[in-house]
Amino acid sequence: MTAGVVALLGLAGAPVGMLLFARKLTRHGWRVAPFLLRRTGWLLVTTLVVFTVSFLLMRAVPGGPFDDGRKLMPQVRQNLEARFGLDRPVGEQWLAALGGLPTFDFGPSMTLRDFTVREVIGQGLPASALLGLAALAWMLLIGVPIGVTAALKHGHPLDAALSAGASLGMAIPNFVLAGALMWPLVIATGWLPAAGLDGPRALLLPSFCLGAPFAAQVARLVRTGMLEVLGQDWIRTARAKGLSETRVITRHALRGALLPVVTFLGPALAGILTGSLVIEQVFAIPGVGTHFVQSAINRDYTLALGMIMLYTLMVYVLNAIADLLLAALDPRIELT
């Protein structure tokens, strides 16, 4: 009951908070309101479509959550199916599940005994979110400086070396990178823990492996952007009026060069979420990623549904935030 109230408050409060935040952020004033409204509308449509399609897909593929090889007595199976409402017509099941969607209350998991879908998500999400945020931090903290340095040293061997490193970062799967780094840092020297997520040291390597390919792309984007911007008249003006080189670069050039990075933020966030499925498995991080794949394989209807809805929501909301950030940096961009 309380959970329901909190969820409703959250549902009502989030858009208002978003609106106030976005208005301050973007200089578009109240014009962000229709943008948020439209996005919320599309979010509802998207959620409903993904929900229905996944729901039907799971039922369309033959077999069910209780067909994992062991033979169940017919009575036991009947009881199980009755418990999860699988004996009711599909339409009725769909409606029941839809009712749980706003609060993510999809009921108990069908294969993880004694866990509800909400509990699984509640336990895994913090670890996954931490991993994703740390990867994002790596992406920006390595990507942007490398890009800027390469652009400033254009034509210099350092530029060639950094650009080659960036291209390499985009060309190997993240788990190969993880394996390559694991040997010197974990197995041979024991500097970093091999698995789990106890303490910040354990977060270093997994988040780096997750973020590195995206850092490589950011570096390339920043390099190209900087090279383009540095040739512009207004940079010459900034220099001519006597600004220090550092100030010209950090305050004037970088601002323009970062635009492509912000555009890339949406795809990058989606990519980090996808990549985390693998990285969580590599480093045995107790996040939600493993459940996403496993629940679909096991046809754990409730958990799988909860998982795909969780990732849909995250991708969608992160994309909207990325668009707002882009509008904040570049007032010419129209919010659609």
Added chain:
Amino acid sequence: MSRREMKTSSRAPHRSIAARFLTVVGLLTVLVPGLPLAAPSEVRLEEKLASPSLETLWRDGFEPERIRDPGPVSRLLIETRTAVFGDRQLGPLLGTDALGRCLLSRLAWGARLSLAVGLVASAISLIIGVAWGAVAGYAGGRVDDIMMRAVDVLYALPLMFIVIFVVALLRGFRNEHPELEANQIIVLFAVIGATSWLTMARIVRGQVLSLRGTEFMDAARASGSTDLSILRRHVLPNVTPVVLVTLTLTIPRVMLFEAFLSFLGLGVEAPDVSWGVLARQGFDALTAVHVNAWLILFPGLAFATTLLAMNALGDRLRDALDPRLRGGRQ
């Protein structure tokens, strides 16, 4: 670059190291069954986890029947190979895996599947994307609105997750019914291709829109060409450069996605080999007691060199074809 310059300049993309490297890789990949390699599934337990060495360069023992249902071309190549080399084969120069299978041969056979996944999926996305984008851009108006709105809606979906979800569902079904040998690789091709055409459609549509107002299009229409022939004779040739660039950058993405799926156990299945599968096995072989580094090093290198070359070629093509970088000449 003008077309003439493209043919002669040393900066022309097809003369780059990347392009030559890819040509060699592509040729070798096609010729793999004809090369004197061990059969990729030949198990020699007595040689398991042997490290790379040049000790046994050549040895006997090739068994052509160990290569699982080869196609007609492969069979011909295998026959040629036995005619030339007999049953001699290269030794395990790059080491062996946990079952004593030759890594060199598995990498070579894996290249076939990995590159095929990349090419076929990209080709599917090419066909859908170009058709969709060209029709939308050429028709314009309401048709364009509706078609591009559909693309927008699909863009907003978390397609990667839906793909993984679908493949995992099907895999779960397969695990319980092994007698149904639905070819998972075909599913993989189709699903990846069917979800990666959106960018292509957007780019092609933009390009076609900018062609619509040009004089040669008006001229073609005035001289009585049908829409279909205008699309074929005038629109498609003009979007080819952009399409080529997008394609060279799509193939590496798809190949990485194959590795990703194979790592999760949703991609290529044994006894088939791909680079993704090999990288996964290499990762599994990495233990605290025995660091069998070559098992992850060589698949990693295979990915790195090939994808680097493709990305470099894509960049080169874009530099050569992007009008903004042509020094003001339109």
